[in-house]
Amino acid sequence: GQSLEQPSEVTAVEGAIVQINCTYQTSGFYGLSWYQQHDGGAPTFLSYNALDGLEETGRFSSFLSRSDSYGYLLLQELQMKDSASYFCAGSYGNKLVFGAGTILRVKS
Amino acid sequence: SQTIHQWPATLVQPVGSPLSLECTVEGTSNPNLYWYRQAAGRGLQLLFYSVGIGQISSEVPQNLSASRPQDRQFILSSKKLLLSDSGFYLCAWDKGVPDTQYFGPGTRLTVL
Numbered sequence: 004g005q006s007l008e009q010p011s012e013v014t015a016v017e018g019a020i021v022q023i024n025c026t027y028q029t030s031g032f033y034g035l036s037w038y039q040q041h042d043g044g045a046p047t048f049l050s051y052n053a054l055d056g057l058e059e060t061g062r063f064s065s066f067l068s069r070s071d072s073y074g075y076l077l078l079q080e081l082q083m084k085d086s087a088s089y090f091c092a093g094s095y096g097n098k099l100v101f102g103a104g105t106i107l108r109v110k111s
Numbered sequence: 112s113q114t115i116h117q118w119p120a121t122l123v124q125p126v127g128s129p130l131s132l133e134c135t136v137e138g139t140s141n142p143n144l145y146w147y148r149q150a151a152g153r154g155l156q157l158l159f160y161s162v163g164i165g166q167i168s169s170e171v172p173q174n175l176s177a178s179r180p181q182d183r184q185f186i187l188s189s190k191k192l193l194l195s196d197s198g199f200y201l202c203a204w205d206k207g208v209p210d211t212q213y214f215g216p217g218t219r220l221t222v223l
């Protein structure tokens with residue numbers, strides 16, 4: 004089947020760097036996305052990797068290694084507003100398959 | 112620019128009652144459309160997706176159904192709601208390659 008694994012919860016302090024890892028199943032996979040969801044809100048797109056390597060968008064970066072079936076989201080200079088759930092999602096055919104999400108708690 | 116609408120925002124329904132949730136997209140044509148359900152504190156479960164008018168793919172067999180009567184309209188329905196149907200229902204769209212999906216504001220459904 005198609006499933007993605009990510010940690011359930013991560014805690015970090017304001018100003019720090021945090022990495023959220025995601026592993027995926029390779030059959031039919033062609034790209035990895037990341038979404039942010041604040042409490043009570045809808046998910047919003049953060050980044051997408053179709054090729055190996057690092058994609059940078061401001062304080063957020065995303066990485067993909069196809070040989071390791073692994074990716075991560077890197078958040079730098081953490082702010083309190085970054086406290087949210089983060090989902091990795093694999094592109095398989097006509098659909099995205101989402102991981103269960105990682106709750107990021109940023110402490111002051 | 113593109114906009115996705117969902118309504119209602121919240122809904123409380125008794126067990127056994129029917130359901131109809133509507134989603135519309137503006138500012139694009141021939142989008143792929145998706146219905147997801149999210150239980151509290153959980154990930155997104157894909158329920159249905161559609162690549163065109165009248166074309167519906169079901170991911171999870173249950174008492175829900177979906178229809179796409181117009182290019183930018185996607186409807187989620189049930190004839191008789193179950194307690195287990197409670198959750199946060201999200202509609203989303205993309206333009207063919209599901210790497211970047213855009214979500215509507217969601218409908219929070221409580222079945223009592």
